[in-house]
Amino acid sequence: MIEGGHELSGQVRISGAKNSAVALLPASILADSQVTIEGLPNISDVETLSDLLEEIGGTVEWNDRTITVNPEKMVDMPLPNGKVKKLRASYYFMGAMLGKFKKAVIGLPGGCYLGPRPIDQHIKGFEALGAEVTNEQGAIYLRAKELRGARIYLDVVSVGATINIMLAAVRAKGKTIIENAAKEPEIIDVATLLTNMGAKIKGVGTDVIRIEGVESLHGCRHTIIPDRIEAGTYAIAAAAMGKEVVLDNVITRHIESLLAKLREMGVRLEEKDDQLLIAPRGPLKSVDIKTLVYPGFPTDLQQPFTSLLTKADSTGVITDTIYSARLKHIDELRRMNAMIKVEGGSIIVSGPVKLQGAKVKASDLRAGAALIVAGLMAEGVTEITGLEHIDRGYENIIEKLTNLGANVWREEMTPNEIKQFQNS
Numbered sequence: 001m002i003e004g005g006h007e008l009s010g011q012v013r014i015s016g017a018k019n020s021a022v023a024l025l026p027a028s029i030l031a032d033s034q035v036t037i038e039g040l041p042n043i044s045d046v047e048t049l050s051d052l053l054e055e056i057g058g059t060v061e062w063n064d065r066t067i068t069v070n071p072e073k074m075v076d077m078p079l080p081n082g083k084v085k086k087l088r089a090s091y092y093f094m095g096a097m098l099g100k101f102k103k104a105v106i107g108l109p110g111g112c113y114l115g116p117r118p119i120d121q122h123i124k125g126f127e128a129l130g131a132e133v134t135n136e137q138g139a140i141y142l143r144a145k146e147l148r149g150a151r152i153y154l155d156v157v158s159v160g161a162t163i164n165i166m167l168a169a170v171r172a173k174g175k176t177i178i179e180n181a182a183k184e185p186e187i188i189d190v191a192t193l194l195t196n197m198g199a200k201i202k203g204v205g206t207d208v209i210r211i212e213g214v215e216s217l218h219g220c221r222h223t224i225i226p227d228r229i230e231a232g233t234y235a236i237a238a239a240a241m242g243k244e245v246v247l248d249n250v251i252t253r254h255i256e257s258l259l260a261k262l263r264e265m266g267v268r269l270e271e272k273d274d275q276l277l278i279a280p281r282g283p284l285k286s287v288d289i290k291t292l293v294y295p296g297f298p299t300d301l302q303q304p305f306t307s308l309l310t311k312a313d314s315t316g317v318i319t320d321t322i323y324s325a326r327l328k329h330i331d332e333l334r335r336m337n338a339m340i341k342v343e344g345g346s347i348i349v350s351g352p353v354k355l356q357g358a359k360v361k362a363s364d365l366r367a368g369a370a371l372i373v374a375g376l377m378a379e380g381v382t383e384i385t386g387l388e389h390i391d392r393g394y395e396n397i398i399e400k401l402t403n404l405g406a407n408v409w410r411e412e413m414t415p416n417e418i419k420q421f422q423n424s
C-alpha cells in the first residue's frame, strides 16, 4: 500500500547486484573449496539459489550479507523441477554443473514473463564445447565426455548465454573464444570471481572474451558490485518525487545512460565517490528512450521509467529493443489514469498527467517497480498485489522508501482476497 504525494529526501544504500548474485552463487559450484561472497542482497532469488546449492550437496553458511559456499560434497544431482522454476537464473546451474561434472539435468527456467525468452544461444555454446544437449519433458539434459574449448559466435548479444558459456568453458580443455559477447557489469563481476578462483579469462567488458581452460578452480573471497538496476529505480523515484535524495554505494558509470536522460529531463545530479545526489528542479521535460544492450539504456529500467514519463511536460516515446513485449505495466498504469499508447512496437506516454491511486497488480519484477514509482507519485492510495515478484529483486524496499519519507506499508491479504487475486 502506498499513499502517494510524499516528497522523498535523505539517503538510501544500494544493495548488491541481483543479476550478479544469481550467477555468482552457481559459479561457486566450479570451485573445489570454499567460496565466500560478500555484500549479497537479501532477496528471495538469492535464497532460492542458496537452497538449490544445498540440494546438490553444498553447504551454505550465512553471516549477515556474506555467504560461504562449500562445494566439496556437491554431486551432479538432477534439478528438473521445484525451485528451479522460480527464477530465470537457475539456468546458470547448467553451465556451472556442466563445467564441474560434465553433466547436468536442469528444468527449463522460470522467471519474469517478458515475451519469448529462448535459451538457444546457451545451448549453441554448450554444444560447441562438446556437450550433447537434449530437452526431455521440460528439462534440459547436458552430457559431455569432455569439454573442449571452441570459437563461439553469439547470434544475439545475451547476458545469460555469455555467462553460462563462460562457466562451462573455464574448466574445458583448451581455448574458448566468445564473440559478440555481452558487456554488462554483471559479466565482469562473474569473471572477476572466476579469475579469483584461478580461471584464465581475458577481454571481459569487450565483445570478445578469451578463456584458457584450467584443470581445477579453488575457493576465494569476492565482494559483489552494487545493483545498477536498484540504483536506477531509486534514481527514477527520486526524479519523480525527490527533493534531495542521495544514493549510497553506487557505481554511477554503470547507469550513465539513465543519468544522461535524467539530465535531459532537467534533473540536477551530483556525483561524489560512490554517492549520487538527485535533485529535480521544476517540471520534467519529456524525453524518448530506446533500450539497448549495455552500455545502452537497460531494458530493466524501461518499466519504472514509463511511470516517470507520465509526469513529464509532453509526449515521450519508449522503444524496448531487447524485450518488445515487456508491457505488463502499461494496463496497470492506465488504471491509475496514465495516458499511454502502444503503437508500432513503441510505448507512447503523454504527460503531464496526475496519477490516481488504484488497485493494481505487479505481474513481474520491474512492472512491480514501475507501480511503486507510480504509487509514490499518485494522489491517494495505491494497492499493489503480486509482491512476491518485487521481493525477488528489491531488498527491504518498504523500509528503504519509508526512510526516504514515503508512506508505504505491507498488508497481509485475507484468504478470500488471495482467492480473488489468484482468479484475477
Ligand code: EPU
Pocket: 019, 022, 088, 089, 112, 116, 117, 118, 119, 120, 121, 122, 123, 156, 157, 158, 159, 160, 161, 182, 229, 299, 300, 322, 323, 365, 366, 393
Ligand atoms: N536471447 C535469445 N536467445 C538466447 C538468449 C537470449 O534470443 O539464447 C534474446 C532474448 O530473448 C532477449 C535478448 O536475447 O531478446 C537478451 O536476452 P539476455 O539473454 O541478455 O537476457 P537474460 O540473460 O535472460 C538478463 C537479466 C534480465 C535482463 C536481461 C537483459 C538476469 C538473471 N536477467 O536476462 O533481468 O532483462 O539480461 O539485460 O541476469 C530483471 O532483472 O528484471 C531481468 C529480467
